[in-house]
Amino acid sequence: MIEKRWIRKDAPDAEQVAHLAGALRVNEAIVRLLCQREIGTFEQARAYFRPDLSQLHDPLLMRDMDRAVDRLVRALHAGERVLVFGDYDVDGTTSVALVYSYLRRFFGPERIDYYIPDRYKEGYGVSEAGIDFAKAEGFQLIIALDCGVKSVDKVAYANERGVDFIICDHHLPGAELPAAVAVLDPKRADCAYPFKELSGCGVGFKLMQAFTEHQGLPEAELHELLDLVAVSIAADIVPIYGENRTLAFHGLRLLNDKARAQRPGFEALRELAGLRESELNVSSLVFGFSPRINAAGRMGDAKRAVAMLLADSAEQAKEKAGVVDKTNQERRGFDTSITKEALAMIEDDAALRAAASTVLFKEDWHKGVVGIVASRCIDKYYRPTIILTESNGKATGSARSVVGFDVHQAIEECADLLDQFGGHMYAAGLTLPLENVPAFQARFEQIVAGRIKPEQLIPPVDIDCTLPLSDITPSFYKLLSQMEPFGPGNTNPVFASENVYAAPDSARIVGNSHLKLALTQDGHHRLDAIGFGFGDYYDRIREGQPFSVCYTLEINEYRGTKTLQLRVKDIRWEEA
Template structure:
């Protein structure tokens, strides 16, 4: 395969020049930055000013959320009546941070003896609200359960809780079903009848809004609420929700606790940051995704997710360090398991010509660890860019995770195979499924056929969305400073990708570093402007062509490289091509 065909370069339409000029003049910013703002729907000076200066005063009133008044009234009654409250959350990062957020805020109000956190066991209880959780509450005198990051479809479970004398407040952010649970309050911005203006909160974000509303109802100071923003930001990062609107404001303040105000960072996250040994420089959303989320997730995948809650609630550095080390050890076990399983999966593909030439990957092995299947599916997707399903056996059934390529709806593909499945759920990019073990071969054949019938050749080439074509001379430290004002980057506000044409490598600068990475200094072929350092992860195969000296185009993001106290602008290459 020709190297320049490894990615599909999509150029985002350029914005209205008049709007770009107006923003450039009003805000005294570079036209390239103004163009990025207009591309993202930020087209007025007022909207741009609010974007550049996130402010907690911009947050919508929590009482705009349907049922919030009922939730606050029930929680206030529990506080006044001396009732015990069970705080229940899902076993992933969003659920764990949700529980830690609510426990952090309520403990000074209720006291330790009247609160208990509850995370369901991933393997014995499964996702969401279980009868075991409800029985635990009822048998131990808990009159109220706050369900976080789950519960929007728990109609039967809430009815069972009512029969046992236990009330529910549900805080969720997933799409509701046709019927809502008959809880005291169902907080979910995605409810069709919910007027709350921002729909993309994380589960932890919904829990935060409940605490915000309770604090305002009780007339409490805002500082304890602001102390929750490091947790909310980790949830925003890990759950891949859009970094827009309210999420962007919350994340901006939360990231300050990791960077500028790190003395305010809770001990558990501070200990985790130390163990993660993240590279120098300010932490962004991607640092939380890759440095923090896997460690917190590992507790639920490899053991007891409540250990991660204990880490996040640790009151001092000594206890935080101990619990963080336990969680980090779980993550090392998880990494060992996922690396071993990934290698087995890749070996299965490499050893089977049919699998190598298939349009989809569907692999099954009875002894793979269920907790790493999603990770393994993603790793296989990185190697063979096509829809992927990884299955193992649990409780006599085949169960697993599906991951998809950009633009292909894997949930719809599973729906087409539903006659072979016991259950499935998820969304376009990722899903989970369960089926009878004896149905696995038929499912492999049918899923492959569905994918082959609907997948286009375009789907099989990774897209790169390019915001603008720039002369490399425009990439200066001043340009990066202006670009940096658009952070935090993430879904909905991605780190802009630029392209430059007619580039060459400075002689003798191109080399391979690490495990297949390309390092070089880039310059314009016409020698206009200074040369810039660049690194392309996994792009070492381009080295022979680059050394030939023929000018090429590159697409990249712009970053600040910090090493031993030295700072310099660096390009992170995403792809290279010769015209």
């Protein structure tokens, strides 16, 4: 297995821990975790454990929000038609489903529609084809969701044709903003909105919140759409603190409320993902829901995903989810075969194996899975990675990065070789002339090699604190689970335990490469553990040597029985 760096977080101030432990009267390890998350008072802890929708910021604090609401209200009263335009990924499709379904009750089905660009014919973001559709069908206003902040030329094209834009985006703006009626993006340099990390769907939700307040409407119906916001937050890997934590908390509460009629599309996804009886959390949304919703856009028409999310009946949702699931199965086939090809290209080339980055190009790779393949390559070769294929006579692809390295900035330094690019610190997309691929590969490698630190090429495991196994009890886990939802910015705590052993005859290999065992410490405190991909450690563990282990905690359900289990992140052997 690939070597990992264990990074132990600094212990919080002992006096602060003691004070908060006295106020909360909970396990001190839980209090240490809270203090590490900068939660040091009883009031902060109460807001953390019980996020309330009253904590949401005033949407009018966002730059241009007043202009956006005024334009939307004018469209409503003037009898105009509105087109809801969104990106083809999970964040974009959930954004469209939220805004379209909410506004439809005011505009009526004849005056509102939605549009998702074709990934292959139109590419990412606002497209001329979408604007032409709006003009031809008599739409006077487009609400762009999860895209548009860099669409200067496209918005100018729309303005020439008498089509207005409200942009709801969360990506970093360029040097020039589009000449839209309103550009809602908390990452605008001139935007004073207190929380900068909303998902695209989150920005769309804020627009609907402002519209609701302007119209003097109760917010309860809008809050019923927070299930969509929660899925977008999980899928787009935005930080789960501040406003995102509140939105995700209440969205997950809706998704897990068995007394409430659930969205048929999500119920169908639960069935397909084998999650019908499970409590949904961020992880199950990421691995159960997101790939299926994303597959619609990766492998064909993302409108199918929106139609599934908007389905009114279980029968309709099941039919549409089945189509989405089939495309996901097709996506898996491409994913597996292309990843195998990409890894072989690295393994067969000594220069690629020794490089600080990976940039691979093959003209017949499927454009819809190159981002996934980049992530798979990082699992094996931990370094900034770009996978490119040919589309419409250009090289196009996706970039993924490693902890602490800004891949977007590195790509930006190659801008003279590119037609377009955009994204975040850890994920980006790019398009360039085919003839520029070799020069780009060389330039990007030079930039990465000159800037990346040696330790950034070793995957880190951040460890919150060291625990004796005796501290891990059902009551401890119950408290820990109240810290959910977990995700970036509020990660699932990772613990380390030292000088542990495998209980006699407990270690075994399951599923070809996974290690199943029971851990003991001091001859007792036996706890079950699973290490996915740790099968190579089986022989040494069977020798009975002590080791240190880092892990997260989870509930394993097998044949109706639930048990507390350690999910192994890494193993280190004790020094002799």
